[in-house]
Amino acid sequence: MSPLLSIVLPVHGVERFLPQCLDSLRADTAAPGEVELIAVDDLSPDGCGAILDAYAARDERMRVLHLTVNQGLGGAREAGLAEAHGRYVWFVDSDDWLPEGALDAVLAELRAEEARAEGPADVLLTGFTHVYNDGSTEPNPWRRVLAGSPLVEGCTAAEHPALFNSVLAVWNKIVRRDFLTGLGVSFGRGYYEDISVTYPVLLAAGRLRYLDRPCYHYRRGRPGAITATASPKHADAFAQYDAIFAFLDRDERAAALRTLVFDRTVKQALTVYDTPGLVPVELRAAFFGRIAEHFERHRPAGYRFPSGARGVQYRLAARGARRAYAELRRGGRLPGAVKRSTRAVAPGVKKAVRSSARFTAYNTFRRLPLDRNLAVYAAYWHRGYACNPAAIYEKAKELAPQVRGVWVVENRERAAALPAGVPYVIVNTPAYLKAMATAKYFVNNVNFPHTMAKRAGTVHVQTQHGTPLKAMGMDLRDRPGAADGMDFDRLLEGVARWDYLVSPNPHTSTEFSRAFPGRYELLETGYPRNDRLANATPEECAAVRERLGIAAGQRTVLYAPTHRENRGGFVELLDLPELARRLGPGHTLLVRAHYFHTGGPGDLTAGPDAAEIVDVSAHPVVEDLYLAADVLVTDYSSMMFDYAVLDRPVAIFAPDWEEYRRVRGVYFDLSAEPPGPFATEPEALAEALLAGDPEPAVRAKFRERFCPWDDGRAAERVVSRVFPVRK
Known part of the structure; x- marks a missing residue:
């Protein structure tokens, strides 16, 4: 029997994120053969191909396709789909990842769908979470459109057209494979490649369902994402629009929603045009012209412009009136002739003025x-x-x-x-x-x-x-x-x-x-x-320890690993409860996750005869932790250079040193020039910590190289050079 679910994973240039994505594609409840994972190495320029092969060697669910010519995201998805046998297919992006238990929840929903007397849904939409570079998160901003709607029980797009006001990407939509392949659509080439599939899928589905649970972590704002990259490829959107309307022309089920789809595509095109830094300056005139052509080519018969500010903008775009549109966006003013022709939507003009007020205010303030x-x-x-x-x-x-x-x-x-x-x-x-x-x-x-x-x-x-x-x-x-x-x-x-x-x-x-x-x-x-560290007194250190609740006489170890580009959140390379057991009750172990990470360092439960473990990831002032700690354990963090100012022991725990230096690149060999003991095994780290201060000469050499200017007066030198200092 064919698998229930095929996961198609296009991969290109995401070595930093790929392991986290692959690790997240787990299902505790899946029966053997119920899930297949098809990873498509789209001629990735980094180490992604090797990572995929290594995972496939130990995961029987996984097959890897190594493309010999780069196909782009759309082409890679098509290659993976051609190899899929699952009754449903889920296109997951390899720089994103699934929350714990998400795949199990999706499988349970798909099993329930197949058991329905009326037949399974064509598409299962899921909730999701936005995750930003600094580790902060945002719940699904379109949940109100999806949850509590007919989608929860099942409906068509015509029965819930507000669906098109939500995200139209492919990654939160699990699609019945026979339904998808029967539509005669394909992912486009270049940017916005998925909308030529997601629009038809939503429009033609006999039944859509929404699973009101966050089943996908979508990484927002990362460097290189198309939403943050200047490129002529933003004009690829118009080819995808053409494909959508070609589908509308041949599918009667979808024709009734043509006006809604047209409005949505115009809104997206104008959003791209209006977003600073996306369309290169020299191509902006041509891009605006393409929007006017889009109006001429695909405007539905009897189309009526929206009311309010959006209607004003659409009218100008339809005419190709780029200069008038720019004047409206920049200053909230229209040329007289255009203004007279739009008097009926004066309230909309006022709304447009408000929407552009921020840009206008900044430029006005710059004249002061x-x-x-x-x-x-x-x-x-x-x-x-x-x-x-x-x-x-x-x-x-x-x-x-x-x-x-x-x-x-x-x-x-x-x-x-x-x-x-x-x-x-x-x-x-x-x-x-x-x-x-x-x-x-x-x-x-x-x-x-x-x-x-x-x-x-x-x-x-x-x-x-x-x-x-x-x-x-x-x-x-x-x-x-x-x-x-x-x-x-x-x-x-x-x-x-x-x-x-x-x-x-x-x-x-x-x-x-x-x-x-x-x-x-x-x-x-x-x-x-670092002036605070250079000027610290024993009294200040004792006061900080007291505020942190560290008992007198406790030897305090601060463990602070850094972020790794090729992995996701906190990387559990060290068994912290086991280290606490080895250190014993005379120690306190402070654990600080990098600020990019969410969720903290996981289980910190230690036994009765172990060191106390305290999660200090949320403590706002890292210098407090330096002053409280008797020893620092880190890997590749710049914290080692700051902490060295205190002339206290530093131990390096770097079991993945060779991988890190290969992926990220380093300026010196830390294993040969460490600030103290360099351990790659937990046992060796524990022994070094229990030895007290085993390598003071090594630390002295490190401090000589990296701390020569730390005399407690650095801020004074900066201020005296930059600001007009009063004598």
Whole structure:
């Protein structure tokens, strides 16, 4: 008997994410032969092919197709579908992954569908979760359209047309294979390749069902994603639209929804056109012309424009009136002739003005004089008050009090976590737009958004946030698995804004000067964030330990592994309860997951005769943890360089060192030049920790190389160079 479900997995250039995806495709309840996994290596330029073969060798469900010519995402899906035998097929993207238990839940639903007297559903839609680069998540934003609707029990698209207001990607739709292959449709080539299948599938299905459970983790905003990449390929959408309407022309079941589909395609095309940085400047006129052609070619008979602002925009797009459309979007104003022809939709014009107000306000604020006593601070993509920018802010208040500092945070929750009295603005509010448009000084440990253009006379200080062991910036050009689609042209645009780049040590000066080529001044000052470590007193360390609840006399070990590009969340390379047992009750084991990861480090339950294990992943100030710890255990994290300032033992646990240096690339051989014991086996790590301080000479050599400027005055040196310091 054929399998119940075929999972088709197109793979190209996702070495960083592939293991997590493959590991997630597990089903505890599946019967033998019930699931088959067809992975399509689309001539991937990195190590994906080898990873697939290794997994297939130990997973009898899995077959690997190695294509000899790159087919693109659509072509790879078609190749996988041709090999599928399952009664249902699920197209999973290899940079995403399934939550625990998701595949079991889907299989249970499919079994129930096949047992129905009226026959199985043609399509099972599932819930999903958006996951962002910083580890934050967003529940399915279209759940209200799907849950509580006729879809839960089963219906057609005509019975629930609001379905087309939800996500139309293929990855949350499990489709009956015979139904799909009988439609005579195929995935397109280039961008937006799946809509030429998903629209027909939804339109023609005799029965659609929705499983109100998050069964898919969709990775949003990663570098290289089409929603964040400038490319002429965005025009590929029009070929997919043509395929959709060709299907509508030959399928009577779908014809009744032609107007709805047309509106949805126009909305998508205009969204792509309006999104900054997607359609290259030199191609924007041609892209807008394609939208006008789309109107002429596919507008349904008797079509009526929508009301309100959208109707105004559609009218201008249908006429090819690009200049009038641009004027409306930028300033909320229409040329007189166009305005007179659209008086009937004046309320819509007002709504369009509101929708473009943010862009207009920013450009209006940019006409104001620079505020020479205003500095904007941010850290870690607007996550809060931290790192080098926080140390510079504190020192600037002391040495240049006339310069007002304001912090950018992403939302009110982040704002509430700021220290008392720290001024802030929230992203995309009028106060934020004015600050970004008028401040003279900008201090960040990552880049500010590229949409916030640099004004003449402003001063940008890039602090970065760690001494690099791993390859960075332009050094990743020949490492596609680690670069993950990085836009190197955009990176160079960001570097061109920098006036100063802060360096913590000579090693970093050398590597960053090559990885981030630019005309900035290199500030060889040491890291301001490490001043606190250099100036720490025994009293401060004791106070921190007390606040963390660490009992007096406990030897405290801080375990802090870094993020790995070729894996997903917290990687359990170390059995923490077993390490706690080996260390014994005289120890406290603090565990800190990387801020990219969600879900924490898993089970931390230790026995009665073991060290206490405490998850400190959510503790907001990492320097507190440094001061509390007697020893640091890490792998490739830049934390080792900061912690070395304290001159306390550091142990490296790196069982995957060879894989890491191959995938990511490194600037020196950590196994030959570690800050302390270098262990690849848990037993050796435990022995090193129990030995106390086994390699002080090794640490001294490490500190000499990486901590020569850490004298507690780095922030003072930065502020004195950048700001007008009062004598």
